Amino acid sequence: MSRIGKLPINVPAGVTISVQDTLVTVKGPKGVLTQEIDPHITVTIEDGICQVSRHDDEKQNRAFHGLYRSLIHNMVIGVSEGYKKTMELVGVGYRVSNQGQVLEFALGYTHNIFLSLPDVIKIETKSERNQNPIVILESCDKQLIGQVCAKIRSFRKPEPYKGKGVKFAGEVLRRKAGKSAGK
Numbered sequence: 001m002s003r004i005g006k007l008p009i010n011v012p013a014g015v016t017i018s019v020q021d022t023l024v025t026v027k028g029p030k031g032v033l034t035q036e037i038d039p040h041i042t043v044t045i046e047d048g049i050c051q052v053s054r055h056d057d058e059k060q061n062r063a064f065h066g067l068y069r070s071l072i073h074n075m076v077i078g079v080s081e082g083y084k085k086t087m088e089l090v091g092v093g094y095r096v097s098n099q100g101q102v103l104e105f106a107l108g109y110t111h112n113i114f115l116s117l118p119d120v121i122k123i124e125t126k127s128e129r130n131q132n133p134i135v136i137l138e139s140c141d142k143q144l145i146g147q148v149c150a151k152i153r154s155f156r157k158p159e160p161y162k163g164k165g166v167k168f169a170g171e172v173l174r175r176k177a178g179k180s181a182g183k
Contacts, residue, residue, distance in 0.1 A: 005065030009050040009073050012080045017050055017072070019043045024072060028079025031120065031140040035071050038064045043072065050076070078140040085149050086169035089133040090158065096133045098123050103135065107156040107166070117148060134169065 011017060015028040024043055025034045037043065040061045042053045052069040054061045077083075089096055095106040103123060105113040117123060121144065124136040135152065139145040149168070158165035160176040167173065 003066070005052055005054070005062075005069045007069065009052075009069065009076055011045070011048045011050055011076060015076055015080050017043075017045050017076070019045070024075075026072070026075040026079050028076075028140075030079045030082045033075040033079060033141060035068075035075060037068050041065060041068050043068075074142045078142055082138055082140050083142050083145050085137045085145055087135045087137070087149060087152060087166055088169050089135070089166055091156075091164035094133060094156075094164075095127065096125050096135055097127070098125050103152075105152075105155060113155055115152065118144070120144060121148060 012028075015026065018025045018027075022037050022039055023034060024037055025032065038061075040055050040058075041064055042055070044051050044053070050072060052065060052072065054065045089105075089107070091108060093106065093108060097104050101117045101119060101121075101123065103115045103117065103125070105115070107113060120139050120141055122138040124138075126134040126136070137145055137148060153166050153168075156165045158167045158171075158173050160174060161178055163173050163175065
């Protein structure tokens with residue numbers, strides 16, 4: 001039995017889970033999320049507890065058991081509490097600003113980078129004097145917010161010598177020693 005798959009999912013007040021064939025829909029105060037699941041996996045809801053089970057012990061079904069339980073659990077947390085990611089731009093002259101759902105980055109290239117985000121994600125940018133610029137992303141969809149953060153980070157990954165680049169707030173980078181002095 002999958003250790004993660006057999007754990008029950010507590011459904012908080014204000015959140016409803018509905019299952020039609022292979023489509024699981026989770027509705028809550030922060031939004032609505034849907035997930036297509038494998039036909040070999042069964043989702044049951046009783047007394048505010050959601051349970052995920054599988055039909056047999058085939059290797060692929062055992063893998064899907066824990067996967068779909070985690071995906072449904074993340075959806076329940078997303079529509080009830082939401083997810084929040086904070087990213088920091090470290091480097092001289094690195095700036096970020098937003099106009100609506102479009103982020104504009106100045107990351108040391110010859111041109112600015114524009115990134116248009118879906119309406120599901122709420123954006124906030126902060127640029128204070130003597131502080132690194134900060135991008136705050138909030139959403140109910142954990143997969144989408146993770147994908148957007150990975151895209152933003154790919155514009156300028158943190159380098160190991162000075163730590164310049166786009167990183168998550170609180171992230172600890174492994175630093176390398178620079179060149180040793182000559183003879």
